[in-house]
Amino acid sequence: MGSLGINVDQLKASLSKSAAVVTTESSAEEYQQSIKRWATNSEKPARIVIYPATVEDVSKAVLFGVASKLEVVTVGGRHSAAGTSSREGGICIDLGKMRNVTVDAEKKTATAQGGCRWIDVDSELAKFGLATVGGTVNDTGVGGLTLGGGYGWLTGTYGLVIDNLIEVEVVLVDGSVVKASEIENPDLFWGIRGAGINFGIVTSFTYQAYEQGPVWAGQLVFTKERIIPVFHIANHLLATSNGRSTMFTAFAAPPPAHQPVVLVVVFFNGSEEEGNDFFEPLISLGPLVNTTASMPYENVNTLVGQALEPGFRRLMKGSSTLHPLDPELAEELARDYEEFITRFPDANLTIVLFEYYPVMKIMDVPQTATAFANRGATVGLTFIPGWTKEEFDIPCRDWAREMSKKTKDYRLKSLEYTKVDENTQVCVGEYSNHDGLGDGPEVIYGLNYPRLVELKQRFDLENFFGNGRNSIIQKPR
Ligand SMILES: Cc1cc2nc3c(=O)[nH]c(=O)nc-3n(C[C@H](O)[C@H](O)[C@H](O)COP(=O)(O)OP(=O)(O)OC[C@H]3O[C@@H](n4cnc5c(N)ncnc54)[C@H](O)[C@@H]3O)c2cc1C
Structure with missing residues (x-):
């Protein structure tokens, strides 16, 4: 028994050679590395971090966790801005050595x-x-x-x-x-x-x-005066997409000027000529910057990361509106955004993201065919405050909450007078992975919630794996 009061040495001895265990008694560097997260405000001082290297190690780590009576969380890619893969004083089972x-x-x-x-x-x-x-x-x-x-x-x-x-x-x-x-x-x-x-x-x-062949993609940057035409075109392009195109628009204030701009990332699953043709209405609006080019598919997955670097305090709060998104709502949100980063200059890393995914394929699958209950004709919005000082945690959280409520109210109101299919009617309009402020499981899982409660009772009665606001069962084990 070590000073942690738990037999960590016995655990270590039982795991495979490539596995590792880091505790508060390990070197400071090793320990800090083990609790590092994409959002620094999600870093919590865990008591023990177990790195299994095999499935058998994972099984032993779970049984160790159950016996310890401590809270246990699983760690994948460390990107939860809601802190669901961190636990103060608890055990993290980090799968970082299992990347084959x-x-x-x-x-x-x-x-x-x-x-x-x-x-x-x-x-x-x-x-x-x-x-x-x-x-x-x-x-x-x-x-x-x-x-x-x-x-x-x-x-x-x-x-x-x-x-x-x-x-x-x-x-x-x-x-x-x-x-x-x-x-x-x-x-x-x-x-x-x-x-x-x-x-x-x-x-x-x-x-x-x-x-998969090469794709055409890149960033376009517009002045904020272009908001209305950009959103009109985004709506039109989504309505005419056959699924091969996707675009994100965002409000951001990139360095060094930190002045608000409209950032657009475009994607076309095809040649440069096809991409340029499809996105011509947007390109002819005259972006300040245009980085579009043909590239191997895997390179497109490096484009957005530049605006969402790790190492800052961050939060992700999702919401949505019905498609087509009202450009006047976008304009209003842009004003709110500018007012917020002017009031809190430390939060000038903040981004408001609009995800224009073609939803045909998503909606081909019935709402109850999987536990995912967000299959509807919507445009996803995510409010992503980014800041550096702890003293701004509360205003950033409050702002994200206020903005998501505003868009949610707007969507619910639109539903009253817009004729939409049944899937869109019952779609929860929120993505659990972007629900950093936890609207709760009934909201996030919608009509699939009762079946999930039943399943939870069969597979995890004591709520061992319930670790966040969107856990099916809210009470801790
Ligand atoms: C920069 C950035 C970009 C993003 N882009 C996208 C995107 O393009 N599309 C999209 O859909 N979402 C996106 N997201 C949201 C993303 O899906 C969530 O943040 C997700 O939780 C990240 O998973 P992770 O494994 O990296 O995080 P972690 O923090 O490691 O884990 C998140 C949750 O999953 C659990 N978990 C992780 N691995 C396992 C496992 N193997 N078994 C059981 N539980 C596990 C953890 O316990 C925790 O509850 C993005 C997020 C960020 C920060």
């Missing part, structure tokens, strides 16, 4: 270990001329992103990440290792796809992949 990807070129599938980042998957598949739907920032974790649903540049063509998930391997609370797919443990597989952080530690994900 195996490609079956014949079946066109990729199996990624639970600790992979998207760069691992993108680069391994690229060797075979393949790609799958994955995160738009290749440093994010395959784990958290997939388990919440997962959007990416290929969503317009193939749907969400979970719509391309074939099978998972999961370590459950009793340490057992099970497979889940449409055939094996189909109930668990249903819950994993959208509410996956609640049931176990996923040690591998198998995805369907597709042949």
Whole structure:
């Protein structure tokens, strides 16, 4: 027994050679590295960080966690801005040593270990001329992103990440290792796809992949005076997209000037000529900067990351509006944004992101076919305050909350007088992975919530894996 009061030495001895355990008694450097997160405000002083290297190690780590009575969280790519992969005084089971990807070129599938980042998957598949739907920032974790649903540049063509998930391997609370797919443990597989952080530690994900050639993509920067035409064009381009195009618009104030601009990232799954043709209305508006070019698919997943660097205090609060998004609402949000960063210059890293994903493929899947309940004809909005000083934590949080409420109220009001299909009517309008301020499980899982509660009772009765505001069960174990 060490001074931690828990037999860490015994745990270490039981794990494979490549595994590691870091505690508050390890070197300061090693310990600091073990609790580092994308958002520095999510860094919490864990008591023990376990790095399993094999599935058996994960199983032993889970049983150790259960016996310890401490709170335990799983760590994938460390990008949760809500802090769901950090725990003060608790145990982190960090999958960072499990980043292998195996490609079956014949079946066109990729199996990624639970600790992979998207760069691992993108680069391994690229060797075979393949790609799958994955995160738009290749440093994010395959784990958290997939388990919440997962959007990416290929969503317009193939749907969400979970719509391309074939099978998972999961370590459950009793340490057992099970497979889940449409055939094996189909109930668990249903819950994993959208509410996956609640049931176990996923040690591998198998995805369907597709042949993939070069794509055309890049950034366009417009002055803020162009907001109205940019949003009109964005609506038009989304309405006419056949799924091969996607665009993000954002309000940002990039260095060194930190003056508000409209940032647009465009993507076309095809040649430079096709991309230029499709996005011509936007390009002819005369952007201040245009970096568009043809590039290998995996490179497109480095474009957004530049605006969302790690190492700052950050938060992500999602919301949405019905499509088409009212350009006047966008203009109003731009004014709110400018007022906020003027009042809090320390928060000039803040971004308001509008994700114009073609939703046809997402909506091809019924709302209840997976636990993910956000399948609707909406434009996703995310308020992402970025700041450096702890003293601004509360104003940044309050602002994100206020803005998301404003857009949510706007969407609910629009629903009263807009004729929309049933999926859009019942779609929750929020993405759990962007719900940094936790609207609660009933809101996030919508009409799938009752079935999730039932599943939770079958697979994790004591709520061992319930670790955040969007946990299906709110009470701690
Ligand atoms: C810069 C940035 C870009 C983003 N881009 C996108 C995007 O393009 N598309 C999109 O859909 N989302 C995107 N997101 C949101 C992203 O999906 C979430 O932040 C997600 O939680 C990140 O997962 P992670 O594994 O990196 O994070 P972590 O903080 O490690 O984990 C997040 C949650 O998942 C759990 N978890 C992680 N791995 C596992 C596992 N193997 N088994 C069980 N539980 C696990 C953790 O316990 C935690 O609750 C982005 C976020 C950021 C910060």
